Amino acid sequence: MKYKDLIAKMTLEEKASLMSGKDFWQTQDIKRLGINSMFLADGPHGIRKQAAAADHLGLNESIPATCFPTAATVANSWNIELGEKMGEYLGEEAVAQGVNVLLGPGINMKRNPLAGRNFEYFSEDPYLAGKLAAGMIRGIQSHGISACVKHFAVNNQEERRMAIDTIVDERTLREIYLTAFEIAIDEGKTKTMMSAYNMLNGAYTNENTHLMREILRNEWKYEGVVVTDWGGSNDRVAGLIAGNELEMPTTNGETNEEIIQAIKTGKIKEEVLEENVDRLLDLLFTTEEALLESHKEIDKEKHHQMAQTVAEESIVLLKNEDEILPIQKGKKVAIVGEFAKEARYQGAGSSIVNPTKLDSTLECVKECGFETIGFETGFARYGKKSQKKIDAACTLAKRADVVLIYIGLDEVTEAEGLDRQTMKIPENQIELLNALYQVNKNIVAILSAGAAVEMPWINKVKGLVHGYLSGQAGAKAILGILSGEVNPSGKLAESYPMRYEDTPSYYQFPGKEVSVEYREGPYIGYRYYDTANVDVLFPFGYGLSYSKFEYSDIQVAKDRVTFKLTNTGGMAGSEVAQLYVGCKSTNIFRPKKELKGFTKVFLKPGETKAVTIPFDDKTFRYYNVKTNSWEIESTDYEILIGSSSTDIRLANVIAIEGTRAPLPYDKAKLPSYYSGKANNVSLAEFETLLGSKVPESKWNRTKPLGYNDTIAQCQYAKGGAARFAFKLIHFSHWFLRKIGKRSTANLIMMSIYHMPFRGVSRMTGGVINMPMLDGILMMVNGQFFKGLRHALKERRKKMEGEKSKTTMVQAAKEM
Structure with missing residues (x-):
């Protein structure tokens, strides 16, 4: 151990205290030994360090930072050096804001186009994702701080992400879902990794000894730190044994006590704790030196220009019929679409960045050389069809040589915590496009989305520029492509199927109850389409140039x-x-x-x-x-x-x-895999590939609900109050969507509906502890008054304990 002498000076309680957060974003400190807190901040494409009360869903505004293009966008650059350069800029800003660990990049595979967090991930291909991630990690860590690769591993759906059990065969796990992480460690030398919320073949990832010990530590020789996703710890002692050093956020000392008792009772040896403490100290001491330059001013314009450069290399030209692009100078151009007025430039959820500035299409277009004759919104961003808006857009389009229509997915359709319901873009946008086509055939669509969409309307446009989610300078970068100032060079890092039904995981996404089965094996994305001879709209690696x-x-x-x-x-x-x-x-x-x-x-x-x-x-x-x-x-x-x-x-x-x-393998027993037509594999054939029986995928509706059951399961709880609460949550979600409050409705699904009961404790920073949760579960399981008494009793004990602790601390200070 590197810090054996320092660890020898710690009490057992101090060692355990370092294993969980001090608050929502900081680790615990031990001032008497010169051990300071580390600050961890979200940041796959920009620093999200919150100035006010901390939260994990991006509700509170963060300190302004450069909003670079998201990983799904950067992947289209296929430029490792560019990603490394962007990482350098991210690292510089992290240091300026006093951040030890930047929580990114995300490198999970794009198994299915509807996965709600695809905008944060690079690709459907592990080699491409790993190489780009390694470059970005090197850039971030060149400033002495740490990147944090996430989410380890097979975290490929948002629905029930904190409880779902991912069932995947070993070969597919290694070749598809772990290779990018292997490259990130081997070539990027990442100092930190984040374990995923989900289970893998029956064990939570941060407790999974095969994943965490046998592969990560023993095979890959990883010596860095593993941190849980926020609220992602299940059994804290099991996680520690597996080598998951840091639990975030704080549990107000509750899980520290679990570690202490496990050591005192002989469940684990103190050496296991010390091994974890040593790795955490190494991360702290090797990153805090870099923060001596914190609060240093960054060159915001220079960083904004870098964001534009990254966007320019990442934008993909998908169609250019009759060489409608680049638009010739002097052409009269009509601009239509809500996204031209207010750009869709980043994802939603924990990665939301408060940009230092934000380019506007309607402002930047003045510098492009072509003549703009006006702008119309054409559609309501979150609303229904408006014939009035369509008519106004068509009137404008009739006078134009070229119509630019800005369309795509909105912020509440594509967000962390939720999977998309369809691959289609909103119907009111398609209706607008159809109407414009009737009055002007020279249409160029500018698409904003973080993942693949269906395009049955593709024949209604002559030009198609896919900006993905191109960051705060994306508007100007897109205009550079349209005007010909920039020659497009982006290539798709994911396949675009003709229709959602063509995707290999169509029948197995998402897992709705206990588990999700990866029956398609290694045949995801182009690996499936090419092998099974399934036509796609745009293939992996596709992109046009001038x-x-x-x-x-x-x-x-x-x-x-x-x-x-x-x-x-x-x-x-x-x-x-x-x-x-x-x-x-x-x-x-x-x-x-x-x-x-x-x-x-x-x-x-x-x-x-x-x-x-x-x-x-x-x-x-x-x-x-x-x-x-x-x-x-x-x-x-x-x-x-x-x-x-x-x-x-x-x-x-x-x-x-x-x-x-x-x-x-026995070829005769795996016909679907040998043919490559693995989109609808039988249970028996999948079990042959897996080498074991598949666990029951449905909830057991007769047993009492426990810590790892979700609030959604209250629909069949024994307690009438729990069933009523479920109906109230369900109605609230329906009603909020009905009245147009879709963002609020989404929050209910993200932060309540799919939350496991243990998350009520893990995500509240100790406000509700596990003994209090036991009382809540009694109420859920039909013992309402007994459970209420238990919860209130445990709350009183907790309050008295905290009061006693405060008194002791004050007395110690006065001595």
Whole structure:
């Protein structure tokens, strides 16, 4: 241990105290030993350090900070160096605000397009997500503070996220859901990780010894700190044994006492606690030195310009019929859409950033060179169809050469804590587009959304620019693309299916009660669409440019592939060249091809560059469940170079000598996986892949409700008061949506409806402790008066204990 001598000076109580928060965002301190608090702040795309009362849902305004594009947007840049540079800016701002640990980036896989937090995550591909995350981590930590990669692991739905049990086979877990974390640790050297809320194959992630000990600590040799997601601790002692050092937020000493009693009774050894304390101290001491420069002023304009640069490289041009873009100078342009007036530029929930400034489309358009003839909202942001707004927009559109329509998903449709109900954009926006099409065919849509959407309206637009959620400078960046000042170079980091029913997890998302089964195995995103020959609207890796690029002269060596790339267009631009590898053997089921490398190359008109993409330890590997290790199959592999997953420009073959491991599967028992058509796998076949029986996925409605049951389950509780409370919550949600208070309605779902009962204690900072919660559960389970007496009795004991503690502290100060 690094801090053995310091730890030896601590009492047992002091050691335990360091394992949970001092308040909502700070860790505990021990002043007599010179141990200060650390400050942890949300910040996947900007610092969210709250100036007033702290909360986890973004209700209270935070100190102004640069709002960079979200991870879903940055991923479209396919530029590791750009992500690292953005990380440097984030790290600088974190230091200025006195933040030790920046809670980001988020690198969970985009298993399903409806997952409510997709805007915070990079990609459906673990290699791309891991490489971009590693770059951002290096940038953040270059200032001496810590990044915090999250959410470890398989946290891919928002509904019941604090209680859902994710059932996934070991190979899929390793290849799809853990690879990005592996890269983030190996190449990014992240100092902190955040455990996820959910369970994994029957155990909460922060207590899961296979995940936390066997893989994270033993295999990956991770020596940093693991912090729970806020309120994500279940059994504190089990979490400590697994190596989850820090529980957040504070529990007012309640779980510290659990640790102390576990040591006194011999349940765990004190050395286990000391091992966790040592890692936490290392994080504290290695980050606090950087904060000597805290409160230093940052150059807000410089940071704003960086946000614009990131956005410019991340915006994706999806359609450009008749070369309607870039818009020629002198063209009369009509601007339509609520999002042109008030941009949709970031997600909703714990990642909300209070921007230092915010560019406006209607202001910035004056600098673009084309003639704007007016603006109309066209639709209500959260409302129903308005014929009056549509008519006004059509009147304006009739006079224009080009119509720019700003559409997309609003803040209450796409938010943390909720999954989307549909892949469609709001109907009133589609009705507006249909009406505009009747009066002017020259329409360019500017789309704002953090995840894939259906586009049955795609033939109604000649141009389509996807800005994703492009941050505080996104409006100007988008206008740069439209005007031709910037040549678009973004490529999609996720596939866009024709319709939601085509997605591989369609039948298994979300898990509604006890569990969610990942029956599709490794076939998520393009791995499924390409292998099962399912047509998509826009493939993974797709994006247009105002230039054209030619690929030639592929050469494959044992450790690399080289080729030439030429800009055959008339405008300087960047192309993302992508390396995919396909295994020719059919002995082990695999996707048709997988991303194994990429590079972004800038070329002047007519310029040719030689490009090299090296192979690495992940190029040919697969996880063998029989040997429980990574293996390489001895066979021929296709080396494919493409402009997208479906636009393969060059191909070659290489023979690889493998590890000669035994075959892990009986092909006859896994027909869906060997065919790749794994979107509707039977229970029996999934259990064969899993190697065990699938647990019951439905709630047991006969047993009493407990700590890990959710408030939503009060609908079948024995206690009449609990059932009434559920109906009241359900009605409140319906009524608030009915009267247009959708944000408030969402809060009910996020913070009440799907909350496990233990969360009532864990998220209230000790205001309601577990003994009081026992009383509440008695009331829920039909013992109303007994439970009420118990809760009130425990509350009195708690108040008396706190009063006694305060008296003792005051007496100590007076001595």
